[in-house]
Each structure stands twice: as C-alpha cells, then as structure tokens.
Amino acid sequence: MKSLLTISGSPHVHADESVRKIMFTVLYAMIPAMLVSLYFFGLDAVRLLLLSVAACVAIEYLIQKYLIKGDLTINDGSAIVTGVLLAFNVPANLPWWIIIIGAIVAIGIAKMAFGGIGKNPFNPALVARVFLLMSFPVQMTTWPVPQPNFPLTDVITGATPLGILKELNGKMPAPEALQQIMGDAPDYINYLIGFQGGSLGEMSAIALLLGAVYMFFRRVITWHIPVAYLVSAIGFAAIMWLIDPSQYVNPLFHLVTGGLMLGIFFMATDMVSSPMSARGQIVYGVGCGVITMVIRFWGGYPEGVSFAILIMNAFAPLINNAFKPVRFGKVVAVKS
Amino acid sequence: MGLKTFVMGGVHPPEQKISAAEAILTLPLPKTITVPVSQHLGSPAAVLVKRGDLVKTGQLLAKATGFISANIHSPATGKVAKIDVVMDQSGYKRTSVIIETTDDEWMEDIDTSSDLLREVTLSKKEIIDRIHNMGVVGLGGATFPVYVKMMVPEGKKAELLLINGVECEPYLTSDHRLMIERSDELMVGITILMRALVVEKAIIGIENNKPDAIEKLSALCQKYPGISVQALKVKYPQGGEKQLIKAVTGREVPSGKLPIEVGCVVDNVGTAVALYEAVQKNKPLIERIVTITGKAAKRPGNYLVRMGTPIRALIEAAGGLPENLGKVVGGGPMMGKALMDVEAPIVKGSSGVLLMTDEEAHRVAVRNCIRCARCTTVCPMGLEPYLLAQLVTHENWDKAEDNRIMDCIECGSCHYTCPSGRPLLDYIRLGKTKVGTIIRTRGKK
Numbered sequence: 001m002k003s004l005l006t007i008s009g010s011p012h013v014h015a016d017e018s019v020r021k022i023m024f025t026v027l028y029a030m031i032p033a034m035l036v037s038l039y040f041f042g043l044d045a046v047r048l049l050l051l052s053v054a055a056c057v058a059i060e061y062l063i064q065k066y067l068i069k070g071d072l073t074i075n076d077g078s079a080i081v082t083g084v085l086l087a088f089n090v091p092a093n094l095p096w097w098i099i100i101i102g103a104i105v106a107i108g109i110a111k112m113a114f115g116g117i118g119k120n121p122f123n124p125a126l127v128a129r130v131f132l133l134m135s136f137p138v139q140m141t142t143w144p145v146p147q148p149n150f151p152l153t154d155v156i157t158g159a160t161p162l163g164i165l166k167e168l169n170g171k172m173p174a175p176e177a178l179q180q181i182m183g184d185a186p187d188y189i190n191y192l193i194g195f196q197g198g199s200l201g202e203m204s205a206i207a208l209l210l211g212a213v214y215m216f217f218r219r220v221i222t223w224h225i226p227v228a229y230l231v232s233a234i235g236f237a238a239i240m241w242l243i244d245p246s247q248y249v250n251p252l253f254h255l256v257t258g259g260l261m262l263g264i265f266f267m268a269t270d271m272v273s274s275p276m277s278a279r280g281q282i283v284y285g286v287g288c289g290v291i292t293m294v295i296r297f298w299g300g301y302p303e304g305v306s307f308a309i310l311i312m313n314a315f316a317p318l319i320n321n322a323f324k325p326v327r328f329g330k331v332v333a334v335k336s
Numbered sequence: 337m338g339l340k341t342f343v344m345g346g347v348h349p350p351e352q353k354i355s356a357a358e359a360i361l362t363l364p365l366p367k368t369i370t371v372p373v374s375q376h377l378g379s380p381a382a383v384l385v386k387r388g389d390l391v392k393t394g395q396l397l398a399k400a401t402g403f404i405s406a407n408i409h410s411p412a413t414g415k416v417a418k419i420d421v422v423m424d425q426s427g428y429k430r431t432s433v434i435i436e437t438t439d440d441e442w443m444e445d446i447d448t449s450s451d452l453l454r455e456v457t458l459s460k461k462e463i464i465d466r467i468h469n470m471g472v473v474g475l476g477g478a479t480f481p482v483y484v485k486m487m488v489p490e491g492k493k494a495e496l497l498l499i500n501g502v503e504c505e506p507y508l509t510s511d512h513r514l515m516i517e518r519s520d521e522l523m524v525g526i527t528i529l530m531r532a533l534v535v536e537k538a539i540i541g542i543e544n545n546k547p548d549a550i551e552k553l554s555a556l557c558q559k560y561p562g563i564s565v566q567a568l569k570v571k572y573p574q575g576g577e578k579q580l581i582k583a584v585t586g587r588e589v590p591s592g593k594l595p596i597e598v599g600c601v602v603d604n605v606g607t608a609v610a611l612y613e614a615v616q617k618n619k620p621l622i623e624r625i626v627t628i629t630g631k632a633a634k635r636p637g638n639y640l641v642r643m644g645t646p647i648r649a650l651i652e653a654a655g656g657l658p659e660n661l662g663k664v665v666g667g668g669p670m671m672g673k674a675l676m677d678v679e680a681p682i683v684k685g686s687s688g689v690l691l692m693t694d695e696e697a698h699r700v701a702v703r704n705c706i707r708c709a710r711c712t713t714v715c716p717m718g719l720e721p722y723l724l725a726q727l728v729t730h731e732n733w734d735k736a737e738d739n740r741i742m743d744c745i746e747c748g749s750c751h752y753t754c755p756s757g758r759p760l761l762d763y764i765r766l767g768k769t770k771v772g773t774i775i776r777t778r779g780k781k
Binding site: 012073076119222324 | 743
C-alpha cells in the first residue's frame with residue numbers, strides 16, 4: 001500500500017486557540033459594560049453600539065474586498081471588538097455621521113493602512129477617539145447625564161466629573177471643588193457603579209472590572225499591564241495629594257472617574273499595540289499611568305487615558321528591544 | 337511529598353496516554369530487517385560484515401568510528417542480504433545492513449535468562465568500556481552515546497544523577513510501561529550509572545500522571561540506597577534535560593553548556609535498563625520498547641521491538657493501517673518527525689509511532705501575528721519565538737544569534753500555542769541550521 005502521508009515539521013498538534021476565540025472572549029468580557037450602558041442610556045446605547053460595529057465591519061470588508069483584494073478577515077471578530085471599543089469611547093448621544101467617520105479612521109487609517117490585524121502600531125479605537133475629540137470637540141464633550149429607567153426623550157447633557165474638576169481647578173482649593181462635584185458626602189461607591197457623566201463604556205468601573213477578571217481567567221490578558229497602570233496612576237495621584245491636598249483631589253476620585261478603568265483593562269491591554277515581555281509590560285503600564293495623571297493634573301484636556309496609551313503604544317517597539325524576557329540560563333554565550 | 341516543576345514557560349497539551357494500561361508485548365521478528373549504521377548522534381559506524389555473511393543475534397555489525405559514535409549489533413540471526421542505502425526515519429538515505437532473518441540464535445556470551453543480577457562487580461572503567469562496546473545510546477530521543485556522558489570532563493564533578501522518567505510527550509507510554517514492568521532492572525541500571533559516575537545520589541523524576549510508576553519505584557527505593565523518586569507536576573517540556581534539572585534541583589544550566597556544569601548527569605529510564613542489560617547480561621542494545629498509538633491506531637499498545645523492524649510491522653501488530661490515516665509520526669506529537677514511508681526501520685531513538693487521522697494531520701491556517709506574546713510566555717528557554725521567526729525571514733542571522741536562537745530546544749510550545757497558527761518552530765529550525773553553520777565556520781578561522 002502506498003498512500004500519501006502528510007509531512008510537516010513538529011509540533012503535530014495545536015492548542016485549541018485562534019484569533020477568533022481571543023476576540024470573542026474580549027467581546028464577552030465587554031458585555032457587563034454594554035449592559036450598564038443600556039441601563040443608563042437606553043436606545044441611544046443600542047443605536048451607538050450597532051452603528052459603530054456595523055460601520056467598522058463594513059469598512060474592513062470594503063477595504064479588503066476592493067482596495068487590498070486580499071483574504072477577508074472580518075470573521076476573526078477583531079473589527080467587532082474595535083467597533084464596540086469605539087462606541088465605548090464616545091458620548092451616547094453622538095451624531096451618527098461622526099461615528100461613521102470614527103469607524104473610517106479606526107479601521108481604515110489606524111488598522112488597514114498598516115496592513116490589517118496585528119500590524120497596527122496604535123490602538124485603532126483610541127486613534128479614532130482622539131481624532132474625533134480634536135475634530136469635533138463640542139459633540140465629543142457633550143455628555144448625556146446618565147439616567148436610569150431608559151430615558152427616551154429629553155436628554156439632559158452635562159459635563160463629566162473630570163471636566164468639571166479641570167474647570168474648577170485653580171479657581172478654588174481641591175476639597176471645595178470635590179465638594180461641588182460630588183456633593184457634601186462624596187459617594188465613591190455610586191461613582192464606581194456608574195452614576196457619573198461620561199462616554200458610553202466608561203460608566204461603571206465594576207462592570208469593566210468584571211470583564212477584566214473574565215479575560216484574566218481566560219488568559220487573554222495578564223496582570224502585568226493593568227496592575228502596573230493602576231498602581232502607578234493611583235500611586236502618582238496619592239503622592240500629589242499627600243504633597244498638597246489643597247491643590248490635588250483624593251486619588252479615589254481619579255480611580256472611579258473618567259476612562260481610567262476602560263483604558264486599563266480594555267485599551268492598554270490590547271495585544272497588538274502593547275509590549276511582549278512581562279517586564280516590558282510593567283514598564284509600559286507604569287508609563288501609561290504616569291502620563292495619564294500628568295495630563296489630568298497639568299494638561300489641557302481633562303482626561304489623559306487615550307493620549308497616555310497612544311504615547312506608550314509608540315514606545316512599545318522600543319520597550320520590546322530594551323526589556324527582553326528573562327532568559328533561561330543567565331550566562332550569555334560568548335561570541336568568539 | 338510536594339510536586340515540583342520548572343518555572344519558566346511550558347504548556348499542557350491533552351495527555352492522551354491511551355496505551356498506558358497496555359502491557360509490553362514482544363513484536364515477532366519480521367522476515368527482513370533493515371539496520372542503519374547511523375542510529376545515534378555522531379559519526380556513522382563502519383560496516384564489518386559483507387553480503388552473504390551469516391550473523392547471530394547480538395553480533396557486531398558495524399564498529400563505532402570516532403569519539404561520538406556507537407557500535408551497531410545485529411538485532412537478529414540470519415543472512416546479510418545486502419548492504420545498501422535505505423531511507424530511514426529522518427527521510428535521508430543512509431547505509432544500512434539488510435538481513436534476512438531465520439530462527440533466533442544469540443551469541444554465546446550473552447545472558448538471555450530473565451534472572452535479575454543485582455550485584456555489580458565491574459569497576460568504573462570496565463563499566464564504561466562495556467557500555468561503549470554494547471552500543472548503548474540515550475534512549476530518550478537524542479541518542480547521544482552514553483559512555484561519553486559518563487566520562488566527566490577534567491575540572492567538573494558530577495554530584496547528582498537524574499533519571500528521566502518524565503515522558504512529557506502526549507500519547508507516549510513506553511517509558512511508563514518500562515518503569516512498571518522492568519522496575520528492578522531499572523534500579524540496578526541506576527546503581528551501575530551511580531557507580532560509574534561516582535555519585536552518591538540519584539533522583540528519578542516522574543510526572544504525576546503516572547501514579548503507579550511513582551508508587552512502585554518509590555517502594556523499591558528502600559532496597560536501593562541513594563535512589564529516590566521525585567513526583568513532578570505535569571507540564572510540557574519537563575522531559576527536556578534542562579527543564580528536568582531545573583524542576584528537581586532548581587539549578588539552571590547556563591546557555592550553551594551541558595548539565596555537568598551544574599553537577600548533574602541526566603539519563604533516560606530506558607537508557608538505564610539498556611545499561612543494566614549491557615553491563616550485567618552482556619547484551620548489546622538491539623531492542624527497545626516502542627509505543628504504537630494515536631487516534632488512527634486501531635489497537636494502541638507497547639511493544640518490545642528489535643531494531644531494524646519496519647514500522648509497518650508494528651502498525652500491523654496494532655491492527656493494521658487505518659483507512660483514514662493522514663500522518664505517521666516517529667516519536668510524540670510535539671517533537672516527533674512526520675515520516676515519509678512506513679517501511680522506515682525502528683532504530684535506537686524510536687520511542688513511539690503515532691498514527692494520526694487525516695483530519696488531525698493538517699495544520700491550521702496561518703494568520704497575521706497579533707503580538708499576543710503567548711509564544712514568549714510559553715517558551716521554556718525565555719526566548720521570543722515571534723522575533724526569532726521574524727529575524728529568520730529577514731535573514732538577520734547576527735541578530736538571531738544575539739537573541740539566543742541556539743538556545744531553542746525545539747520543543748514546539750510556541751507553534752502549539754500560537755492563536756494565529758504561525759509555524760514559528762519551522763523558522764527557528766531553519767535559523768538554527770544557518771546560525772549553527774556560521775558559528776562553526778567562525779570557530780575554524
């Protein structure tokens with residue numbers, strides 16, 4: 001008998017892993033935050049999420065089909081993840097055409113122009129967010145006030161806690177500003193759950209944390225980046241607060257407000273644009289944390305998470321070069 | 337006793353030890369056997385017989401040439417039909433002695449009884465000579481001549497003997513069965529190794545998916561002073577000698593160095609039994625235990641097989657060639673080699689034959705690297721497989737060497753775990769060949 005045998009190099013078995021599985025794990029991890037956004041923004045959230053995802057997938061499809069004329073990769077789920085993340089990063093009442101522009105920037109410019117999945121140096125959703133923030137500053141910072149019970153009409157808009165803080169900072173001491181933002185008895189728990197103004201996905205720190213725990217146990221993220229980011233950001237805020245409590249607010253405030261949690265768990269941990277080695281990831285996380293707080297304290301924008309992560313994205317290749325994994329057998333083989 | 341394991345990297349593929357409960361059977365001798373003269377690492381042995389010669393089982397067929405080489409003995413009785421170049425498991429054609437077999441007639445000086453000889457009477461030098469003469473090589477897969485390992489270089493000292501009973505490859509169970517069924521011979525073999533190396537202590541490392549082997553050998557340890565068993569957590573590639581040393585002793589063999597650098601010598605359990613037979617029974621290495629297994633195998637099992645037996649004979653014993661056969665692997669699924677032809681002979685390094693179905697035989701589609709860093713996380717040597725693969729495609733050999741491409745033990749964990757199905761190890765192997773050549777030419781200048 002002479003049947004044709006398959007020949008290939010070892011290994012001959014493969015782990016039950018694929019890009020698609022990873023992307024869908026990330027999607028499942030975002031479900032709690034999506035539910036929270038539905039609770040607070042109702043149909044607006046549905047509209048925004050569907051539109052953003054549809055636009056991202058459609059744009060990737062069109063570019064692959066008509067411009068690149070290559071293999072279609074939309075079924076790997078990465079465009080859906082980008083779509084959800086983009087929606088998470090904008091106000092719930094954003095006009096529909098701005099979202100489409102965002103999707104074009106995210107998928108067309110930040111991802112496909114570099115060669116598609118895996119090749120993008122920057123996080124696509126963040127590139128789009130920052131692009132929109134600079135191009136449409138009014139629409140991008142007009143936040144609907146979260147109103148549970150499915151508000152269908154009469155959306156009230158307001159500023160985010162971080163926005164108000166930026167506004168008040170310098171005019172009055174920090175404790176007073178904090179009092180004006182959060183009331184007489186600061187209720188961090190409420191903020192943690194999500195009763196604050198902000199982008200669609202950054203409402204509830206708890207929901208985001210839940211998703212992060214899921215991703216951690218499904219081994220889609222490791223602890224290095226989130227822990228380094230969180231500890232350095234809060235640590236930095238705490239140091240400034242201890243130095244001058246009249247000028248800097250309680251670090252707890254920074255923890256529960258703005259896009260910090262979304263950034264830490266879903267943006268900074270993006271595989272493609274973050275470093276590879278454990279040590280490199282810690283350096284990267286610390287960089288993100290410090291830059292975020294520098295922008296929050298002294299920058300022109302109230303929020304610094306997007307900029308911080310994009311800046312550190314740019315450093316990821318350098319970090320990869322500088323921080324190699326710990327090698328087995330420490331002695332370096334000598335070149336003779 | 338706590339479980340130990342190595343720290344860095346590693347994966348845990350499905351264990352699939354489907355033949356673990358099958359007792360070792362003796363495979364009948366086929367009509368024709370093909371004995372390659374190169375069944376070991378190092379230079380091929382020089383053929384001593386010619387066409388038409390009658391040979392006995394255990395007679396020397398080919399003599400070792402050079403320091404790293406091994407004698408080849410006749411695995412059967414019969415007539416030398418011809419000496420030819422025949423394709424072996426590696427796919428290369430190599431000089432082989434083809435023997436038409438008749439009834440088994442062993443050389444007179446070989447003790448073929450099954451009596452256990454516990455008393456070791458030979459001196460260190462006699463043991464080493466005997467092992468050299470009997471053509472014993474490492475049976476774990478690398479087939480390094482064992483006598484070389486026993487001559488500890490000047491200035492180094494062996495203090496610990498590690499016996500590798502890890503068998504971390506999925507599917508394979510030959511070492512497992514050997515530990516259960518040849519326990520006493522194994523223990524005497526270890527005693528011989530300890531005497532030759534002048535070490536007081538030997539530790540057998542076994543993964544805890546083989547509780548029966550751990551139990552049996554642990555109980556036997558009381559009869560054999562200096563030997564103990566260390567249970568290990570199941571993790572691939574724990575059977576790699578650097579990983580085993582790390583797991584058991586916590587010591588790290590420096591890059592590019594041998595285990596003796598940290599005072600250790602590692603030998604496989606099969607090697608220890610072969611050593612027992614060589615030293616106590618004067619029996620050369622002419623047969624070994626081979627697992628025949630896989631999803632396509634009709635009757636997975638473990639067989640005692642004479643060297644030179646075509647793999648086809650083993651497959652037939654295990655129920656025949658399956659219709660849905662897609663791939664035949666010599667060895668385990670992680671490090672084994674896909675075979676071109678089932679006529680290739682079983683040799684000293686064959687620990688198993690894996691039959692894979694057509695569905696399993698093909699690789700998953702290759703997609704872009706998403707820089708998930710899993711290859712880096714699972715690499716047991718702390719390398720960056722994604723980077724090495726990239727450097728190899730760019731033919732940047734210098735940088736590949738700087739990033740320690742030569743440290744790669746080719747365990748395949750990177751390719752196994754890659755969600756994009758990238759053939760990382762293919763690239764790295766290519767790079768190692770190139771960089772290895774560059775390093776050797778540099779040495780000559």
